[in-house]
Amino acid sequence: MSIKPEPASEQAALRVHAADSVGVALRDLAAGERVLGVSLGDAVARGHKFALADLAAGDVVVKYGQPIGRASRAIAAGEHVHSHNLATALAGELAYQTGAGSAALSASGGLPPRWQGYLRADGRAATRNEVWILPTVGCVGMTAEQVAREAQGRHARRIDGVHAFAHPHGCSQLGDDLAGTRAALAGLAANPNAAGVLLLGLGCESNQLDTLLEAVPESARGKVRFLSSQSAGDELAEAGRLIDELADQAATASREELPLSALTVGLKCGGSDGFSGLTANPLLGRFSDALCAAGGSAVLTEIPEIFGAEQALLERAVSREVFDAGAALVNRFKRYYLDQGLPVSENPSPGNLAGGITTLEEKSLGAVQKAGGAPLAHVAMYGEQAGAGGVTLLESPGNDAVSSTALAAAGATLVLFTTGRGTPLGFPVPTIKVASNHALAQAKPHWVDFDAAQAFDLGKESTDAAFMDRVIAHASGEKTASERAGQRAIAIWKRGVTL
Secondary structure, rough: OOOOOHHHOOOOEOOOOOOOOEEOOHHHHHHEEEEEEEEEOOEEOOEEEEEOOOEEOOOOOEOOEEEEEEEEEEOOOEEEEOOOOOEEEOOOOOOOOOOOOOOOOOOOOOOOOOOEEEEEEOOOOOOOOOOEEOOOOHHHHHHHHHHHHHHHHHHHOOOOOEEEEEOOOOOOOOOHHHHHHHHHHHHHHHHHEEEEEEEOOOOOOOHHHHHHHHOHHHHHHHHHHEEEOOOOOHHHHHHHHHHHHHHHHHOOOOEEEEEEEHHHHEEEEEEOOOOOOOOOHHHHHHHHHHHHHOOEEEEEEHHHOOOOHHHHOOOOOHHHOHHHHHHHHHHHHHHHOOOOOOOOOOOOHHHHOOOOOHHHHHHHHHHHHOOOOOOOEEOOOOOOOOOOOEEHHHHHHHHHHHHHHHHOOOHHHHHHHHEEEOOOOOOOOEEEEEEHHHHHHOOOOOOOOOEOOOHHHHHHHHHHHHHHHHHHHHHHOOOHHHHHHHOOOOOOOOOOOOO
């Protein structure tokens, strides 16, 4: 995809790929305007699509050079293309064809930048030096938050923070559902940004402390303390004492210069619009390419939001084993929908539709751009740790809070979150919000950390350089907008029955 560097005000519309049968409005267009060689028969809102040639009912509609569905009726050149005349072509599971694999990306433009982070004993690097309180069960979530508030006041100048992450799960769960909760919490406990972790239990819950501790990777168990509230006399005082102990240990760490290869970044999009696949997601893709070329790691998730775009991603697998694992993950997630009697295409969201995205194929083709062209090197299940180097495909649904939590549980120490509609919510690790359009960036500077639409005005190279600087700054300790607002939360993927 190529974006022209002319100012956005001088561009009316964009044909993303030479093979496309639709154009994208870069501003609100009026009926009768002539753009990209056609006269518009309808008014077309910013971010929405219009036909570049006549299409018959059943014709494949192409954007990004790929099919995004089929015309549900005849569409005239210049007509608005959206849910009234475009339908998904997705159905169910597929047999995927293997590619030749992807060679490692070559670094360009001189030495990769360096950042200031915390190097942990296991060799992984952290962007923050914090103490986390993870409740085993929802019953002690508010207790965990009370302990964190009191401890934050005592240790604010010594470490980067004390944070509790409450959730409603951990009891009344069975089988894989309980195992998933345990895996997510164990993965969070292992995140390098948590220099110390208190696992706070109640005592009678399904998610027992000893079983949860066994699920924490062995390399991380030394930083973990645990407390059963029912067994303690004064659980608040005892929890405070354990937090003080962990904070004392964390305070001995200091930032040091680290290579880009030490960074593990989660890739996320939420509240996407018609610009997300033109500006913000491609920006993350170019960053991912630079990161992986330098030896760093990127984690891509939201499996239902790659349906329709997965073939090209799987073709970049570094081995047949990785290809097969990725293909099985995608089909298993489709089966998860089908077994509930739901179509695999039950997406986009109302906000996506309002922003100009029509089908899941269109949304997915924009979303997978976050991983650029970097090699698909690993596949990880929910709660598992991401692999080192290249892209890891991580099992998780698309829900913003669930998937962002999964990224942190997989070891991401920074999340790059693109959005066209905006959201204030942040997650356990620093979450850099990247706006796809100027209007959002200008309206919500207290939500947004970077405006990707400046690529229209400044060109890709200048925008990429500015974004790299922004990522390095936040990785090195500068707070993100959601951190400044105190917006940090987790959500666990709930499956199965509730007792």
